[in-house]
Amino acid sequence: MIFRVSDLTSDDLEALTGLIMDDDGYSMRVFGRPPKADAARDVLHARPPSLGPESKITLGLWDDDRLIGVADAVRDYPQAHVMYVGLLQVAPDSHGKGAGRALHDALVDQARNSSGIATLRLSIVATNAEAAEGFWRRLGYEPTREAKEWVREDGVITTAHIYEKAV
Numbered sequence: 001m002i003f004r005v006s007d008l009t010s011d012d013l014e015a016l017t018g019l020i021m022d023d024d025g026y027s028m029r030v031f032g033r034p035p036k037a038d039a040a041r042d043v044l045h046a047r048p049p050s051l052g053p054e055s056k057i058t059l060g061l062w063d064d065d066r067l068i069g070v071a072d073a074v075r076d077y078p079q080a081h082v083m084y085v086g087l088l089q090v091a092p093d094s095h096g097k098g099a100g101r102a103l104h105d106a107l108v109d110q111a112r113n114s115s116g117i118a119t120l121r122l123s124i125v126a127t128n129a130e131a132a133e134g135f136w137r138r139l140g141y142e143p144t145r146e147a148k149e150w151v152r153e154d155g156v157i158t159t160a161h162i163y164e165k166a167v
């Protein structure tokens with residue numbers, strides 16, 4: 001399948017909201033509640049307070065004019081030379097067709113074009129591991145020794161494990 005990747009902006013808010021709201025599974029597994037109404041705005045703009053807007057990357061994957069995937073990341077977080085990957089979500093009816101890998105390839109391109117990024121880093125929340133861990137391992141991520149307690153909004157206490165990959 002031929003996909004097109006673009007940087008997403010506020011102009012894509014409606015399409016991004018549709019993508020996120022169409023599959024509440026990620027939010028339920030990671031946060032213990034459906035996606036919030038402003039989830040798309042967060043994916044476009046939210047970043048650690050220490051970072052400027054230029055650090056944020058939000059990529060969309062398009063099949064013709066339909067947004068079928070999103071990935072967001074921040075550069076130089078939690079330290080210089082690291083790119084921290086946040087959400088990577090593909091519309092359920094597009095799973096298993098290479099969309100997730102295509103989005104990740106585009107993130108890797110961004111990392112390689114960002115001076116000094118040597119490592120991609122992300123966390124896998126244990127309650128989402130069945131959906132996500134095999135994918136990230138297939139793309140070359142390895143678990144580090146770092147893990148921290150993760151308390152979902154429904155009170156479920158679980159663990160977030162940190163994974164990394166060299167670029």
Ligand SMILES: CC(C)(COP(=O)(O)OP(=O)(O)OC[C@H]1O[C@@H](n2cnc3c(N)ncnc32)[C@H](O)[C@@H]1OP(=O)(O)O)[C@@H](O)C(=O)NCCC(=O)NCCS
Nearest residue numbers: 026087088089090095096097098099100101132134135138
């Ligand atoms: C995880 C997710 C992004 C994968 O997207 P996808 O488009 O189905 O993945 P792809 O088709 O690009 O698969 C890429 C590779 O990973 C493998 N893969 C995908 N999901 C896998 C899984 N759950 N277990 C093992 N391998 C998996 C594929 O076989 C493929 O391998 P190949 O390229 O060597 O043939 C998608 O399932 C999703 O959106 N899930 C809900 C959101 C989520 O949990 N995201 C991850 C945490 S942010």
